[in-house]
Amino acid sequence: METGYRGCLLIIDQRALDRECLARGLIGRGLKMDVCAVGSVEEWRREQDIHPPLEAILFNIGSRRADDATLASDFSRFAAEFKSIPIIVLSDADDLTQVVKMLEYGARGFIPSSVGIAVCVEAIGLAVAGGIFVPASSVLSVRHLVNEAPGGAPRALSGMFTLRQEEVVEALRKGKANKIIAYELNLRESTVKVHIRNIMKKLKATNRTEVAYKLNNLFASGMTN
Structure with missing residues (x-):
C-alpha cells in the first residue's frame, strides 16, 4: 500500500474490509513500514515481489480459540514458513489462557481487538525489536486472582x-x-x-x-x- 520503506508488515485476515481498514489505520498512525494486507499466505506469495522484505506479520484470528486444532495447524504452518519473522496475533479475546497458548505456539505478541491503533503500532514495533507484547488486561487478571x-x-x-x-x-x-x-x-x-x-x-x-x-x-x- 505504501512504498519506500525498508521493510513490510504482512496483515493476514480473511475479512477484506477489516484488513484494509486496519492497514490504512496503522499507516495513518505512523507505522514506518510498507503494509500488505491479504486474506491468505497464498495471496501474499502472489504479491510479495512488489513489496520490501517482511519485517513482521500481524495474524488476525478473530474469535477463534487458541485450542482450536485448525488454528494451531495454521499457526504452525505460518511459523514454519516465516521462521525469522515475528508473528503478532490479533484476537477478539484477551483472556490469559488464550494469550499464553498463542505465545506457546511461537507468537511474538498478542493484541486484543479492544485496544486502539496506536497500541497496535507500538506492539508491532516491540516485536520487530525483539520484544513480546501482551495486553495489560491479561496481566491484571493474574494479579486479581492472586490478590x-x-x-x-x-x-x-x-x-x-x-x-x-x-x-x-x-x-x-x-x-x-x-x-x-x-x-x-x-x-x-x-x-x-x-x-x-x-x-x-x-x-x-x-x-x-x-x-x-x-x-x-x-x-x-x-x-x-
Missing part, C-alpha cells in the same frame, strides 16, 4: 472468569444491553458478544436469562460462604 481475598462473591468469580469477563458479568447482572456494555467498557460490540458467548459456555447456559439466573445464584452462594 483477591478468600470468601465473598468476587472470589467465587475469580477462578472462573477473566478480569474482562467479570466486568461483562457485572453488566449482565444489571441487565445492560450489549451496546451499553461496549460503550462503558470501551469495547467493540462484537467483542462483547464474544465475551458473552464464553461466559455462557463456562456457565453452561443457553441464553442471557439463564446466565443472569446462574450468576445471581453464584453470587448468593459466594456471599454465604
